[in-house]
Each structure stands twice: as structure tokens, then as C-alpha cells.
Amino acid sequence: MPATDLPLLIEAALEAGKIATRYSGTQAQRWDKPDGAGPVTEADLAVNTMLEERLCSARPGYGWLSEESEDSTDRLDRNSTFIIDPIDGTRSFAEGARTWAHSIAVADNGVVTAAVIYLPMRDLLYTAAQGQGATLNGKTITTSDTAELLQSEILAAKPNLDARHWRDAQAPDFEGAYRPSLAYRMALVAQGRFDGMLTLRPSWEWDIAAGDLIIREAGGVCSDRTGQRLIFNNLHPRLNGVIAASASIHQQLSALLDPAGPGIGT
Incomplete structure (x- = not known):
């Protein structure tokens, strides 16, 4: 327990x-x-x-x-x-x-x-x-209170900004940043140092399981790239990307991402 x-x-x-x-x-x-x-x-x-x-x-x-x-x-x-x-x-x-x-x-x-x-x-x-x-x-700790995506700072590697991932064939103009550890990126979002993070490629469960709970308990939202709740201990322990952010920023990111974009196995 x-x-x-x-x-x-x-x-x-x-x-x-x-x-x-x-x-x-x-x-x-x-x-x-x-x-x-x-x-x-x-x-x-x-x-x-x-x-x-x-x-x-x-x-x-x-x-x-x-x-x-x-x-x-x-x-x-x-x-x-x-x-x-x-x-x-x-x-x-x-x-x-x-x-x-x-x-x-x-x-x-x-x-x-x-x-x-x-x-x-x-x-x-x-x-x-x-x-x-x-x-x-x-x-x-709690997630940030930034209300608007265009005023936010998002942890995301450059490949996530490729046009093929976004509904309007163009990534939104938020300020980007990067840290090499995926777990640390999620922790920084929970801390409120950054407004959100995303990785749109298949993600191993061990990289994100701890961050998922820490973000949720800090008041944020964590999902896969399609907005679905993350479920762990799967037969194949990879998930379809991760979006993690405060509730407002998560909603805006999810709305702009193309659900038909590249996902697992691409």
C-alpha cells in the first residue's frame, strides 16, 4: 500500500x-x-x-x-x-x-x-x-499556474516539434527546453519549474512510472499522446508517448496534437 x-x-x-x-x-x-x-x-x-x-x-x-x-x-x-x-x-x-x-x-x-x-x-x-x-x-510541490500555452515553457526534444505531430502541421509557439533524463523532466513539471513536458515516441514504463504519480499528486495531468490515461505493468511495457503538464496546459497540448500522427512502432 x-x-x-x-x-x-x-x-x-x-x-x-x-x-x-x-x-x-x-x-x-x-x-x-x-x-x-x-x-x-x-x-x-x-x-x-x-x-x-x-x-x-x-x-x-x-x-x-x-x-x-x-x-x-x-x-x-x-x-x-x-x-x-x-x-x-x-x-x-x-x-x-x-x-x-x-x-x-x-x-x-x-x-x-x-x-x-x-x-x-x-x-x-x-x-x-x-x-x-x-x-x-x-x-x-505543485504544478505551475501558467494559463496559456503560448506563454508556457515546455520540456520537449526537437523531434517532437515536427509538423507531422500537430493538427495544423505546425507546433505551437511555446518556449522549449530539454533535460536528458525523462524522469527528471517529469519531476521538474511536478515542481512547477516548467509548465509541461512531452515525448511523442514510444516510451518505456520504467522511464515514466514514478513521474506519472508525482505529477498527478502535484495537481497535474499525465496521459499518453492521445490523451489516454497511463496504465502500467503491461505485457509489452511501452506506452504511446507521454504528455504531462498542469491541467490547463495539458488540455491545450492535447487539443493541438494530431491523434492520427505517428505513434507506437513508428
């Missing part, structure tokens, strides 16, 4: 930060995953091993879904599942940057109920439990 899971996730995230920061990102051993799936480092694997041992020992009845573990359909038979990205932003970590994060969540029957995003190099600990609000370093 959220009330008991969140302290466990916080303890695990803090320990993950201790492990990851023992490595020098630029000197850590690094491999490229097959099929262009991106890099992985020895730090990712060390954090993943600790998290799996600690979390699954504490909740033996929960399923397990992690970027750095071989997937098993056993998780589909569990009401609750851990959804983990040991290091979100591995490229940044390997480059010696500070914007990578640990993303740790629990989903109950497809809905995230407890979540932590932790950036140890920036001393930023974002947390949320269902019905209990969202916090940053223990202080309550």
Missing part, C-alpha cells in the same frame, strides 16, 4: 545514490545494448542488483520490471509490481553530467501508488504516495 511502500522506496533510492556516486561516470565500464537500445554501465547494474535484492526481499509478493533485468511475464500475475530505472539518463551519467536520476515506483493493478525520483548529484528527492501529495526534499 502507498503508506507503507513509500518509505521503502525512499530508503532504496538513497542507497542507490550512494552506490552510483561511488563510480566516476566517465571511467565506469560501459557497454552498448543490442539492437540500439542504448548504453549501460557497471553502475546501472550495481544499482539494479541492490534494488532487486532489497525491494523484492521486503515485498516478496510484488512483481519486478526493470530496464536492467530480463523481463518475466510472472509480474503480470501480481497485483503490485516494482517498476524501476536504476539510472535514467545513463548517457549523461557516462559523460560525467549531474542530471541522471534513480526512478523507482510501485504500480497496483496498473496504477502507480508510490514513487521516488532521486538525483543524488543535485540532492533532489521527489516523492509521492497516492492521495498524499507530492514533495521535493520533504516540501510540498
